[in-house]
Amino acid sequence: MKKDITINNEYRNFFGNLKEEIISARKKVYQAVNKQLIELYIWIGKGIYEKIEISKWGEGIIEKLSYDLQGEFPDMKGFSSRNLWEMKKIYGTYKDNQKLQPLVAELSWSHNLIILHQEESIEEKEFYLKTCITERWSKRELERQIESSLYERFMLSKKIDKLVPHTKKKNILAHFKDEYVFDFLGLKDELSEKDLRKAIVQNLKQFILEVGKYFTFVGEEYKVTVGNEDYKVDLLFYHRMLRCLVAVELKIGKFKPEYLGKMQFYLSALDEKEKISEENPSVGLILCKSKEEEVVRIAISKSISPVKIATYKTKIIDRKLLKQKLHSLPLPEGYEEKNNEK
Numbered sequence: 001m002k003k004d005i006t007i008n009n010e011y012r013n014f015f016g017n018l019k020e021e022i023i024s025a026r027k028k029v030y031q032a033v034n035k036q037l038i039e040l041y042i043w044i045g046k047g048i049y050e051k052i053e054i055s056k057w058g059e060g061i062i063e064k065l066s067y068d069l070q071g072e073f074p075d076m077k078g079f080s081s082r083n084l085w086e087m088k089k090i091y092g093t094y095k096d097n098q099k100l101q102p103l104v105a106e107l108s109w110s111h112n113l114i115i116l117h118q119e120e121s122i123e124e125k126e127f128y129l130k131t132c133i134t135e136r137w138s139k140r141e142l143e144r145q146i147e148s149s150l151y152e153r154f155m156l157s158k159k160i161d162k163l164v165p166h167t168k169k170k171n172i173l174a175h176f177k178d179e180y181v182f183d184f185l186g187l188k189d190e191l192s193e194k195d196l197r198k199a200i201v202q203n204l205k206q207f208i209l210e211v212g213k214y215f216t217f218v219g220e221e222y223k224v225t226v227g228n229e230d231y232k233v234d235l236l237f238y239h240r241m242l243r244c245l246v247a248v249e250l251k252i253g254k255f256k257p258e259y260l261g262k263m264q265f266y267l268s269a270l271d272e273k274e275k276i277s278e279e280n281p282s283v284g285l286i287l288c289k290s291k292e293e294e295v296v297r298i299a300i301s302k303s304i305s306p307v308k309i310a311t312y313k314t315k316i317i318d319r320k321l322l323k324q325k326l327h328s329l330p331l332p333e334g335y336e337e338k339n340n341e342k
Contacts, residue, residue: 038105038112041078045087049095052088062088078109086113097122103129110139118146127151135213148181148316152323172242176285176308180210187314196250197221197234214241222247224269233266244280245270248287255291255309257299267305281305287312 048065051057062081069079090112094100100122104112107129115128128151132142157178184206185199200207201220208215215237222236235248247266251259263284270282284307296309 034108035105037078038107038109041087041109042091042101042104044084045089045091046095048084048088049091053092086116090116093122093125100126100129103133106133108139111137111142114139114142114146119151124151127154135209137209141209144184148183153177153179153181172283172306173308175212175214175239175242176310177211178310180287180310180312181316182207182210182312182314183316184210185314191252191314193234193250193252196252200235200250212239214239215246216240218245224266224273226269226273231266231269233270236270239283242280242283243278245274245282246285247282248285251286251288253289255286255288255296255299257295259286259288260299260303260307260309263307264303264305267307271305284308285310 048062051061052059062084066079066081066084073079090104093116094104103126107115111132115125115132119125119128128142128146131137131145131150135141137145154177182200184203185196187195187199197220204217208217216239218236218238220235221232224231224233233247234250237246237248238244239246247263247270249259249263249266263286267282267284275282282305284305286307286309288309288311291309291311300307300309
């Protein structure tokens with residue numbers, strides 16, 4: 001006799017596991033196909049580069065190759081004369097950099113072209129190649145991060161680091177940016193902390209893309225009871241890589257030292273009331289409209305729990321101004337600007 005199948009939790013778990021395996025397998029197939037395609041394009045680019053730059057065949061070979069390849073492989077896209085030029089340029093850009101060549105094959109062709117054309121220096125290209133792979137950005141998100149000057153903001157945060165010796169606490173805070181851009185919130189200049197919090201919750205997917213993919217949302221105005229009083233953390237997240245709770249406090253003005261004391265209280269309360277034994281101590285992120293570096297440095301110098309004090313913008317920053325500021329600041333002693341790994 002056939003056994004009747006009932007839709008229970010056991011079946012749902014079974015189906016859920018099957019679904020995850022299918023999605024994972026499809027993703028692996030896509031990644032393998034994409035890698036082979038990019039490697040083919042680079043190989044074609046190498047051949048074109050050598051014929052034009054070394055053998056001096058002349059640039060007319062591109063049109064001839066495009067016509068013949070499209071005639072021979074009508075079912076394959078990507079052999080337009082413009083795309084063949086892109087293949088040559090991609091190869092020429094990375095041919096002397098053994099470190100970056102494997103990274104190119106990890107991204108789609110459209111991702112590679114965005115990085116190729118929008119970034120000037122090889123250091124910037126390296127930064128976006130690595131970060132795009134790590135964060136798994138879509139094409140649209142990559143464009144937004146470039147437009148919001150992520151590289152310049154990251155490098156500026158390195159330059160103004162005040163040469164504080166690297167400690168375990170500081171290494172933890174390296175997972176947080178010095179400045180965030182929340183242009184996707186669509187906020188006006190005049191806003192309240194409640195407006196900011198509500199806008200973030202309503203645009204949670206974009207917010208997590210900006211702060212980092214390892215964040216998982218726990219709740220807004222998260223209540224922690226201490227004694228007979230309830231205290232509310234603006235936003236509470238869990239960081240999967242750090243394996244800890246992250247308390248986020250939102251401020252619409254300049255950073256004030258008293259904000260840190262309040263955050264330290266929240267972190268102590270979360271560690272005592274919410275943290276489970278397998279998790280690491282909680283971390284704080286205070287987001288302010290602006291800050292003075294000296295005030296921040298003195299405020300956090302004796303802090304117990306790790307707290308990052310970062311600023312945010314609600315509009316895209318002018319990249320030219322950021323580049324000027326970046327190049328006007330001296331490098332910290334012992335820091336090499338080309339070392340831009342996250």
